[in-house]
Amino acid sequence: MLLTVITPCYNEEQVIQETYKRLTEVLQTIEYDYELLFVNDGSKDKTLSILSELAAQDQHVKVISFSRNFGHQCAVTAGINNCKGDLAVIIDADLQDPPEVILDMLEIQKKEQANVVYGVRKKREGESWFKLVTARYFYRILNKMSEVQFPVDTGDFRLIDRKIIDEFNRLHEKNKYIRGLISWMGYKQLPCYYERKERFAGETKYPLRKMLRFASIGLMSFSKKPLKIATWLGFIAVILSLIYSLIVLISKLINPSGFVLGWTTIVLLIVFFGGIQLLTIGILGQYIGNLFDESKDRPEYIIEHRINL
Ligand code: UDP
Numbered sequence: 230m231l232l233t234v235i236t237p238c239y240n241e242e243q244v245i246q247e248t249y250k251r252l253t254e255v256l257q258t259i260e261y262d263y264e265l266l267f268v269n270d271g272s273k274d275k276t277l278s279i280l281s282e283l284a285a286q287d288q289h290v291k292v293i294s295f296s297r298n299f300g301h302q303c304a305v306t307a308g309i310n311n312c313k314g315d316l317a318v319i320i321d322a323d324l325q326d327p328p329e330v331i332l333d334m335l336e337i338q339k340k341e342q343a344n345v346v347y348g349v350r351k352k353r354e355g356e357s358w359f360k361l362v363t364a365r366y367f368y369r370i371l372n373k374m375s376e377v378q379f380p381v382d383t384g385d386f387r388l389i390d391r392k393i394i395d396e397f398n399r400l401h402e403k404n405k406y407i408r409g410l411i412s413w414m415g416y417k418q419l420p421c422y423y424e425r426k427e428r429f430a431g432e433t434k435y436p437l438r439k440m441l442r443f444a445s446i447g448l449m450s451f452s453k454k455p456l457k458i459a460t461w462l463g464f465i466a467v468i469l470s471l472i473y474s475l476i477v478l479i480s481k482l483i484n485p486s487g488f489v490l491g492w493t494t495i496v497l498l499i500v501f502f503g504g505i506q507l508l509t510i511g512i513l514g515q516y517i518g519n520l521f522d523e524s525k526d527r528p529e530y531i532i533e534h535r536i537n538l
C-alpha cells in the first residue's frame with residue numbers, strides 16, 4: 230500500500246522545510262509506503278528551489294511545478310491527477326492542519342473501511358474574526374442553497390482512497406470546488422475532528438479577493454438558487470410597481486388638477502429597478518461566464534517541471 234500526501238504550495242519558502250520535517254516524522258511511523266507530492270503553484274519565492282533540494286536528498290519527495298500561479302484548487306487537482314497512492318491525503322503547506330491528524334485519519338479509514346475521512350475543525354486558532362465569521366456562515370448558507378448537503382467547517386484536509394481518486398480523475402469540469410465534489414460522490418465518508426492551528430509562518434495566500442472567488446465557485450457549481458432568487462426579485466419588483474401604479478392612478482382620479490409626481494419618487498424608482506436589473510444581469514453573467522470557461526475547455530493547469538516523477 231502506498232500513501233500519497235498532496236501539498237499545494239504557493240510562496241511557502243518560510244514553512245516548507247518544517248512541513249517536510251513534520252510530515253516525514255509522522256509518515257515514518259505508519260505501516261504503508263509513502264510519497265510526498267508537493268505541487269508548486271507558480272511561487273515567486275524560493276519554494277521551488279527548496280523543494281528541488283529536498284527531492285534530491287529524499288526519494289519520497291516528488292514535485293510538480295506549474296508554469297504560473299493557477300490557484301489552490303488547481304494545485305490540489307494536479308496532485309490528485311498525478312497521485313500513485315492507494316490512499317491520498319490532501320494537506321495545506323502551512324501546518325495549520327497538524328500532520329499528526331493523518332494518523333487518526335488512517336486509523337478511522339482502516340477500522341471503518343471508509344472511502345473518505347474528512348477533517349472537521351473543532352477550533353480554529355489564530356485566525357481573524359472576519360475569516361471565522363465569513364467561513365462559518367459561508368458553509369451554512371451554501372448548505373441551504375445547494376442541492377447536495379456538505380459537512381460544515383470542513384476544508385480540503387482529508388484522506389481519500391483509490392475509488393475516490395479514480396472517480397475524481399473522471400471529472401473534467403473547470404473551476405472545481407473540490408471539497409464539494411468529493412462529498413457529492415457519496416461512498417462511505419466519515420469525519421475526523423481536530424483543532425486547526427495557527428499558520429506556522431508567513432501570511433495567508435487567500436486574500437479577500439480569492440476568498441470571494443472561491444465562495445462564488447462553490448455556490449455556482451452546486452446551486453441554481455441564485456438564478457431563482459433573480460427571478461423572484463424580478464417578480465417582487467413587478468408586484469411593487471403594480472401597487473405603485475395603482476396608487477398613482479387613484480390619486481390622479483381623486484384629485485386630477487393638483488397632483489404632481491415628486492422628483493424623489495422618480496429617482497427612488499429608477500435606483501430601485503436599476504439596482505435589481507443590474508443584480509440579476511450580474512447573476513446571469515456569472516453563470517454564463519462559467520459556461521464560457523467550460524466551452525473553451527482549456528487545461529486547468531500547465532506543468533513546467535516534474536521532479537522524481
Ligand atoms: N495555495 C496555493 N495556491 C494559491 C493559494 C494558496 O497553492 O494560489 C496553497 C497554500 O500554499 C497553502 C494552501 O493553499 O498550502 C492554503 O492556503 P492558505 O494557508 O494561505 O489559506 P488559509 O489557510 O489562510 O485559508
Ligand code: MG
Pocket residue numbers: 321323325428433
Ligand atoms: Mg492556511
